[in-house]
Amino acid sequence: MVAGLLSVGADNIIVGDDYYSGLGSYTLSGGSLQVGKLTLRGERFEILDAPAEVRILDRIVLHSTFEAVPGSTIRFDGADLIWYHGNMSDVTMVFENCDQVSRVRTPFADNGPAPEAFEGSALQALELGGPGGAGRIQIAAGAEEPGILYTENLILNAGAWIEPGSIIYYLNGGEPKQFFHGDATLDGRVSVGDLCVLAGNWGLAEGAVWAEGVRHAGFV
Numbered sequence: 001m002v003a004g005l006l007s008v009g010a011d012n013i014i015v016g017d018d019y020y021s022g023l024g025s026y027t028l029s030g031g032s033l034q035v036g037k038l039t040l041r042g043e044r045f046e047i048l049d050a051p052a053e054v055r056i057l058d059r060i061v062l063h064s065t066f067e068a069v070p071g072s073t074i075r076f077d078g079a080d081l082i083w084y085h086g087n088m089s090d091v092t093m094v095f096e097n098c099d100q101v102s103r104v105r106t107p108f109a110d111n112g113p114a115p116e117a118f119e120g121s122a123l124q125a126l127e128l129g130g131p132g133g134a135g136r137i138q139i140a141a142g143a144e145e146p147g148i149l150y151t152e153n154l155i156l157n158a159g160a161w162i163e164p165g166s167i168i169y170y171l172n173g174g175e176p177k178q179f180f181h182g183d184a185t186l187d188g189r190v191s192v193g194d195l196c197v198l199a200g201n202w203g204l205a206e207g208a209v210w211a212e213g214v215r216h217a218g219f220v
């Protein structure tokens with residue numbers, strides 16, 4: 001399977017299904033990168049071109065320093081994320097085509113929904129569900145421990161699912177808040193407004209999005 005171009009210094013290399021990086025700096029400056037397993041242990045991994053799409057098919061392990069221009073996107077095609085290190089504040093992560101739940105391991109402590117907790121920790125956006133289908137994730141720190149994820153924007157499309165126990169803090173243009181199942185309006189509260197959304201869309205199935213009160217809202 002081919003991929004696209006991952007620049008290493010002045011050279012371009014094609015990345016196959018299973019790729020393990022050595023030491024060094026890796027730069028994606030154009031094209032697209034599609035890879036099964038990608039482990040980044042090098043000094044630095046850079047995305048210098050926002051349309052230069054990165055698509056992960058199985059798993060990405062992030063150990064290296066990470067830099068990305070604003071607007072960069074990493075797409076997880078039913079893939080897992082093992083995130084040990086790296087500032088992803090300019091990155092949108094899209095989870096889609098998830099036949100199973102994608103596991104997301106993060107390195108963060110639970111510092112609550114405090115504005116300062118987002119600095120250096122938060123993604124630009126976490127988007128669940130996309131053109132490739134449903135996005136299902138579990139945020140975990142370890143096998144049994146709940147994990148913490150901070151994101152400036154939380155976008156839940158059709159087929160979005162977040163495993164119970166996952167802790168997600170988000171802004172969506174307002175004050176920091178925690179994600180709760182049942183919060184159809186994503187305002188950080190489960191209230192009568194969410195019930196109205198659910199009632200108004202009772203019986204919807206195909207194509208329903210989070211704000212239409214899908215069964216994932218937790219009432220049914």
Ligand SMILES: [Ca+2]
Nearest residue numbers: 183185187189
């Ligand atoms: Ca609400």
